Amino acid sequence: MSDPRRYVVIGGGLAGLASAVWLAEAGKQVTLLERRGRLGGRTHAMKADAAEDLPDNGQHVIASGYDHLFRYLTSVGTRQYVAFPHRATLRWPDGRKVAMHTKGWRALRTFTGAHPDSGVLDRIRAAIATTRLGWQCLNQPTDLADLTTEQWFDRVGMPAKAREAVWDWLALGVAAEPVQQESAKILADVLATGIRLGLTHRRPVTIGYPTTDLDTLYITGAQRVFERHGVEVRHRAVARRIHIVDGRVTGVALADGSIVPADAVVCAVPNSNVGGLLDELPEHAEIYAAADKLGYTPIVSTNLYLDRPLGTEAEFEALIGGTGVIDEVFDRQRMTGRGTERAWLYCLTTSGAYAQIHKSSDEIVAEQVELLRRYYPAMASANVVQAQVVRMPKATFSQVIGTHGLRPDQRTSVPTLVLAGDWTATDWSATMESAVQSAARAVDLLLALPSVP
Numbered sequence: 001m002s003d004p005r006r007y008v009v010i011g012g013g014l015a016g017l018a019s020a021v022w023l024a025e026a027g028k029q030v031t032l033l034e035r036r037g038r039l040g041g042r043t044h045a046m047k048a049d050a051a052e053d054l055p056d057n058g059q060h061v062i063a064s065g066y067d068h069l070f071r072y073l074t075s076v077g078t079r080q081y082v083a084f085p086h087r088a089t090l091r092w093p094d095g096r097k098v099a100m101h102t103k104g105w106r107a108l109r110t111f112t113g114a115h116p117d118s119g120v121l122d123r124i125r126a127a128i129a130t131t132r133l134g135w136q137c138l139n140q141p142t143d144l145a146d147l148t149t150e151q152w153f154d155r156v157g158m159p160a161k162a163r164e165a166v167w168d169w170l171a172l173g174v175a176a177e178p179v180q181q182e183s184a185k186i187l188a189d190v191l192a193t194g195i196r197l198g199l200t201h202r203r204p205v206t207i208g209y210p211t212t213d214l215d216t217l218y219i220t221g222a223q224r225v226f227e228r229h230g231v232e233v234r235h236r237a238v239a240r241r242i243h244i245v246d247g248r249v250t251g252v253a254l255a256d257g258s259i260v261p262a263d264a265v266v267c268a269v270p271n272s273n274v275g276g277l278l279d280e281l282p283e284h285a286e287i288y289a290a291a292d293k294l295g296y297t298p299i300v301s302t303n304l305y306l307d308r309p310l311g312t313e314a315e316f317e318a319l320i321g322g323t324g325v326i327d328e329v330f331d332r333q334r335m336t337g338r339g340t341e342r343a344w345l346y347c348l349t350t351s352g353a354y355a356q357i358h359k360s361s362d363e364i365v366a367e368q369v370e371l372l373r374r375y376y377p378a379m380a381s382a383n384v385v386q387a388q389v390v391r392m393p394k395a396t397f398s399q400v401i402g403t404h405g406l407r408p409d410q411r412t413s414v415p416t417l418v419l420a421g422d423w424t425a426t427d428w429s430a431t432m433e434s435a436v437q438s439a440a441r442a443v444d445l446l447l448a449l450p451s452v453p
């Protein structure tokens with residue numbers, strides 16, 4: 001007998017999209033509520049008029065261990081748009097550069113000796129420290145949640161050159177926080193997940209990227225699934241409160257005063273937006289307090305269009321010593337095969353952008369252009385055709401020391417109400433995989449509900 005329940009998903013980011021897609025695939029009646037006029041949440045494409053282009057709101061990388069994300073891409077038919085390069089480049093301001101291998105045994109060599117000035121002794125020390133680090137990821141010391149990543153690196157004896165070349169940069173990429181404030185537990189948990197997945201899949205976890213824009217990757221395929229299964233998508237539908245009567249969800253109140261009837265709800269909004277929605281859930285105060293304490297970390301992304309190539313050698317390059325202004329340069333020509341008739345597009349990312357987030361776009365671009373000149377000789381004669389600065393003050397929840405154990409489970413005390421979103425408890429940090437993994441768990445909980453008599 002078909003399920004008469006009405007399933008409502010609140011939030012059209014990756015967690016909400018994946019929840020709606022999988023509930024629809026399971027034959028459920030689904031309504032998706034999104035407060036904005038577009039889907040995608042923190043992952044979406046945006047127009048760049050001067051260059052007649054469709055770049056993203058920020059470059060997103062994808063780890064090969066993102067199993068749930070790949071399941072989502074298979075559901076929406078876009079799995080083919082992810083590529084995994086063999087190498088990236090680490091660059092120093094004086095023009096020195098080193099190939100960073102991302103696959104196979106050569107990747108191990110990168111972790112231990114990527115710095116151009118590393119001598120044999122440095123490499124041996126880095127190899128020993130890396131082994132200790134790996135061991136402690138799997139057998140975590142009890143005080144790891146009380147340490148910053150920097151303190152943990154000191155404890156395992158990670159040499160300064162290995163830190164400069166790879167580890168500080170990697171840690172910033174994992175948690176979007178500088179090592180001086182990032183929780184060591186976050187990095188350890190993500191590395192442990194990577195090691196576990198590497199053993200399961202019998203190949204090391206590596207970093208990849210989308211070969212198309214984020215709308216094509218995540219949204220248009222989902223919209224096809226919605227059309228096929230009759231999912232109702234309501235844009236500009238701002239959910240205010242989930243109504244619960246006698247331990248069961250009955251509906252979702254919207255800001256316009258209307259009520260969307262619901263028998264089951266996936267609440268897939270970020271920690272910054274959950275306030276008010278769960279007021280009728282007995283444990284709401286605890287969840288709100290956790291959402292508050294998790295806080296936010298800023299990311300600044302710039303889509304920089306130049307009138308000539310920058311002289312990159314790989315799809316993505318890390319600027320060592322440039323942290324705080326630009327961490328990574330992504331070459332969209334190499335990544336997506338885009339034409340260069342109008343301009344060359346480089347996506348610049350600054351994670352943990354506490355110093356940049358309040359600056360004007362002009363100041364940010366000027367600072368970035370000056371930095372690029374120190375790393376890329378071709379930048380001396382390049383002109384900026386267009387620059388789009390995307391400031392995300394609440395890019396992700398913060399993963400600083402003191403945040404361990406705060407992320408709420410997808411299950412609540414009301415069986416027909418589940419939570420999803422990158423900030424809920426998963427085995428990844430604040431990532432797209434975390435968002436989609438949380439959706440898989442939330443949907444599993446709803447699909448396990450006893451059938452309606």
Ligand SMILES: Cc1cc2nc3c(=O)[nH]c(=O)nc-3n(C[C@H](O)[C@H](O)[C@H](O)COP(=O)(O)OP(=O)(O)OC[C@H]3O[C@@H](n4cnc5c(N)ncnc54)[C@H](O)[C@@H]3O)c2cc1C
Nearest residue numbers: 011013014015035041042058060061239421422431432435
């Ligand atoms: C610049 C940037 C770069 C990043 N880079 C990477 C990367 O390289 N790799 C990676 O894995 N991750 C990266 N991330 C993180 C990743 O984008 C997020 O973790 C993920 O997209 C979060 O998805 P979500 O569905 O949990 O939340 P969101 O995408 O925020 O979706 C939540 C949705 O809920 C809607 N909403 C909120 N309140 C309401 C309401 N009351 N009613 C209705 N709708 C509501 C919002 O409008 C939004 O659409 C990056 C993030 C940013 C910002």
